[in-house]
Amino acid sequence: MNLKHLIDGIDIISYKGSLDKEILEITYDSRKCSKNCIYIARKGFQVDGHDYIPSAIKNGAICIICEKEIPILKEGITYIQVKDSKIAQAELAIRFYDHPSEKLKMIGITGTNGKTSISFLIGNILRQWGKKTGTIGTIGNYIGNSFYKANNTTPEAIDLQKFLSEMVKQKVDYGIMEVSSHSLALNRVRGVKYAIGIFTNLSQDHLDFHKTYEDYFQAKAKLFDMTYKANIINGDDPYGERLLRKLKDKEKVPTYSYGIKNNNCDFLAKDIQITHKGVSFILEGENLQEDFSIGIPGIFSVYNAMTAIIVALLEKVPISIIKEALEKTPAVPGRFEVINTHTPYSVIIDYAHTPDGLENVLKTIRSFAKNRIISVFGCGGNRDKTKRPIMGEIGGTYSDLCILTSDNPRNEDPLTIIQDILPGIQKTNCPYQVIENRKEAIKRALEMAQKDDVILIAGKGHETYQILKDKTISFDEKKIVKELLEQA
Numbered sequence: 001m002n003l004k005h006l007i008d009g010i011d012i013i014s015y016k017g018s019l020d021k022e023i024l025e026i027t028y029d030s031r032k033c034s035k036n037c038i039y040i041a042r043k044g045f046q047v048d049g050h051d052y053i054p055s056a057i058k059n060g061a062i063c064i065i066c067e068k069e070i071p072i073l074k075e076g077i078t079y080i081q082v083k084d085s086k087i088a089q090a091e092l093a094i095r096f097y098d099h100p101s102e103k104l105k106m107i108g109i110t111g112t113n114g115k116t117s118i119s120f121l122i123g124n125i126l127r128q129w130g131k132k133t134g135t136i137g138t139i140g141n142y143i144g145n146s147f148y149k150a151n152n153t154t155p156e157a158i159d160l161q162k163f164l165s166e167m168v169k170q171k172v173d174y175g176i177m178e179v180s181s182h183s184l185a186l187n188r189v190r191g192v193k194y195a196i197g198i199f200t201n202l203s204q205d206h207l208d209f210h211k212t213y214e215d216y217f218q219a220k221a222k223l224f225d226m227t228y229k230a231n232i233i234n235g236d237d238p239y240g241e242r243l244l245r246k247l248k249d250k251e252k253v254p255t256y257s258y259g260i261k262n263n264n265c266d267f268l269a270k271d272i273q274i275t276h277k278g279v280s281f282i283l284e285g286e287n288l289q290e291d292f293s294i295g296i297p298g299i300f301s302v303y304n305a306m307t308a309i310i311v312a313l314l315e316k317v318p319i320s321i322i323k324e325a326l327e328k329t330p331a332v333p334g335r336f337e338v339i340n341t342h343t344p345y346s347v348i349i350d351y352a353h354t355p356d357g358l359e360n361v362l363k364t365i366r367s368f369a370k371n372r373i374i375s376v377f378g379c380g381g382n383r384d385k386t387k388r389p390i391m392g393e394i395g396g397t398y399s400d401l402c403i404l405t406s407d408n409p410r411n412e413d414p415l416t417i418i419q420d421i422l423p424g425i426q427k428t429n430c431p432y433q434v435i436e437n438r439k440e441a442i443k444r445a446l447e448m449a450q451k452d453d454v455i456l457i458a459g460k461g462h463e464t465y466q467i468l469k470d471k472t473i474s475f476d477e478k479k480i481v482k483e484l485l486e487q488a
């Protein structure tokens with residue numbers, strides 16, 4: 001694509017060099033630069049991309065987009081100075097990949113918990129209806145059943161637009177994606193056109209990044225400036241209510257609320273039945289009263305199912321197909337996943353890594369557990385430290401025994417992270433043990449479990465690795481549980 005055409009409409013401070021060039025690729029990483037590419041230099045959280053301009057040029061970049069004024073390093077290279085490289089990146093990527101989100105029906109899901117679960121439910125319904133889906137999220141990206149590994153829940157703008165254009169190429173009907181607050185704050189999704197936006201809930205997480213709840217909320221709220229067909233908002237959540245008020249003032253896009261407690265919601269779940277096998281409920285809305293069931297337990301499954309049903313109703317999927325797809329929905333990987341252990345006790349792996357997620361999953365187990373709950377969990381390093389004691393208190397409140405261990409310690413000292421959890425658990429009467437090595441902690445739980453106990457291994461869900469200070473090791477909890485049981 002011609003450079004002049006590519007930058008048309010982009011807010012530029014100044015430029016040096018020729019704009020009459022053919023661009024073959026764009027990237028934000030000097031290491032990925034190839035012949036005739038644009039390198040976008042961004043200030044990062046670890047390093048400053050501007051320092052890598054020489055190596056980008058060495059690797060084939062013929063145009064540099066940057067925020068700083070750069071002296072000409074090499075003749076023949078074009079330098080374009082912009083105010084914000086991340087914004088420029090998003091806008092360039094959309095133009096380079098030819099506006100893919102406008103050729104798909106995009107469904108964006110934001111909120112602290114439930115995004116991955118809901119994206120799976122929506123995908124299952126739409127595929128059951130015969131549509132082709134593409135999914136972007138924490139577990140990875142998919143086009144149909146083909147899996148593409150991903151580093152972030154919501155990719156960088158260039159990676160996102162590239163993947164969306166691949167969806168277009170492969171004739172996908174619906175692009176379903178988790179939209180993290182980081183991606184909204186850092187302009188990764190800027191310019192994406194979402195047909196439908198979903199808000200699940202807002203509870204404590206990521207305060208390391210956002211600093212305040214207000215900033216976290218405002219980041220999530222940005223998604224609803226990007227929708228054109230419908231907004232679906234949890235009306236039981238205080239921040240959802242706030243969002244509903246905000247969106248009502250705008251009266252731009254039809255907005256639907258859903259809930260269990262708030263009778264003002266457009267869609268209400270009633271007659272909720274919860275067992276260890278799943279939930280069933282009657283969904284009431286205008287001209288609607290239908291019963292649904294889904295084989296994933298927990299009151300949060302009612303909320304997750306409701307959003308998927310509302311999306312499907314808006315898309316005019318026949319009710320019979322929605323019901324069938326939900327009834328057949330397999331466990332979402334690492335979300336309340338009951339492991340087939342053939343033991344007198346049960347083992348559940350769940351991705352709960354926030355206070356709210358942990359409380360929900362433990363309350364759900366408490367509602368059916370016939371004997372003790374043994375919880376194995378820790379907290380991630382280089383992440384919100386203030387959630388640690390809260391998770392400790394929740395773990396202690398709803399469990400009969402906690403084994404505190406490492407999650408992904410990243411660059412922090414694992415025992416220091418556990419120290420941060422302790423004041424919370426010590427507020428409760430729950431006995432606990434500290435076993436820093438996560439495999440040893442799981443082993444101890446399996447050794448201690450008795451008939452009808454439930455072991456919850458929380459925090460890492462689908463992850464098949466553990467991030468330690470100097471290395472990432474393979475760590476697949478499902479496999480580890482099975483291996484430990486075979487060795488026992």
Ligand SMILES: CC(=O)N[C@H]1[C@@H](OP(=O)(O)OP(=O)(O)OC[C@H]2O[C@@H](n3ccc(=O)[nH]c3=O)[C@H](O)[C@@H]2O)O[C@H](CO)[C@@H](O)[C@@H]1O[C@H](C)C(=O)N[C@@H](C)C(=O)N[C@H](CCC(=O)O)C(=O)O
Pocket residue numbers: 028029030031042043044045046047048049050052151152153154155156180181182183186
């Ligand atoms: C805080 C954050 O979002 N960081 C993301 C960001 O990293 P960064 O800004 O620190 O990048 P950096 O390492 O300082 O590098 C700056 C620039 O120099 C470039 N560079 C660097 C080295 C080099 O040799 N050459 C070069 O060009 C880099 O490509 C980059 O453009 O850009 C990286 C490249 O895309 C991301 O991988 C990284 O995500 C990190 C791994 C991360 O942990 N992010 C989390 C917090 C996150 O975004 N999470 C949300 C989900 C949250 C949830 O749902 O709960 C998500 O959407 O994934």
Ligand SMILES: Nc1ncnc2c1ncn2[C@@H]1O[C@H](COP(=O)(O)OP(=O)(O)OP(=O)(O)O)[C@@H](O)[C@H]1O
Pocket residue numbers: 111112113114115116117118138153178200201300301303304334335336350351352353356357358360361461
């Ligand atoms: N609607 C919900 N409300 C509260 N908790 C939920 C909900 N759905 C799932 N959970 C709990 O939170 C955990 C994370 O769920 P899920 O992976 O779907 O959320 P997410 O929003 O994608 O998280 P992440 O921000 O890490 O991508 C689950 O393992 C479960 O314990």
Ligand SMILES: N[C@H](CCC[C@H](N)C(=O)O)C(=O)O
Pocket residue numbers: 153353379380381383407408459460
């Ligand atoms: N998307 C979340 C996932 C946390 C998962 C947990 N296992 C951890 O590593 O803290 C994050 O990046 O904060």
Ligand SMILES: [Mg+2]
Pocket residue numbers: 115116117137138139153178
């Ligand atoms: Mg997710």
